[in-house]
Amino acid sequence: MGNPGDTDGRPLGRPLGSTQGSPRQRIGAAAEDRAALHFEAAGLQLLARNYLCRMGELDLVARDGDVLVVAEVRLRDSMRFGGAAASITWRKRARIVRATRHLLARDPSLQQLRVRFDALLIDGAQGEVQWIKGAFDAGGR
Numbered sequence: 001m002g003n004p005g006d007t008d009g010r011p012l013g014r015p016l017g018s019t020q021g022s023p024r025q026r027i028g029a030a031a032e033d034r035a036a037l038h039f040e041a042a043g044l045q046l047l048a049r050n051y052l053c054r055m056g057e058l059d060l061v062a063r064d065g066d067v068l069v070v071a072e073v074r075l076r077d078s079m080r081f082g083g084a085a086a087s088i089t090w091r092k093r094a095r096i097v098r099a100t101r102h103l104l105a106r107d108p109s110l111q112q113l114r115v116r117f118d119a120l121l122i123d124g125a126q127g128e129v130q131w132i133k134g135a136f137d138a139g140g141r
Contacts, residue, residue: 035059044069045063072120
């Protein structure tokens with residue numbers, strides 16, 4: 001199986017350590033870099049970063065054995081509004097599910113894998129990465 005949209009073995013999307021964009025985008029990119037490294041350290045094979053389609057965006061897509069892991073990375077500087085976990089609304093979850101369906105339709109070789117929706121939460125720029133496996137399901141719950 002080839003990586004979705006990839007021609008040279010590297011994951012699709014923004015490269016690790018990208019410094020493009022606004023200061024806020026760079027902070028978000030750094031959080032995604034930390035989350036991607038966290039996945040790789042745990043032995044997952046990173047397939048895509050920032051997979052973008054008209055349905056939405058997938059922050060990280062990885063393979064964990066026979067499981068396709070679709071992960072939302074959330075960074076929150078403040079707990080005022082409930083922290084990183086509270087920022088993954090039902091609308092956001094629905095967009096992630098729709099974008100995942102698009103990815104699966106685009107790359108049929110991924111359809112043989114079970115899909116799991118994870119969240120990688122980082123509270124504060126230097127906060128620990130909290131990995132919630134199975135954070136929600138395709139029904140958005």
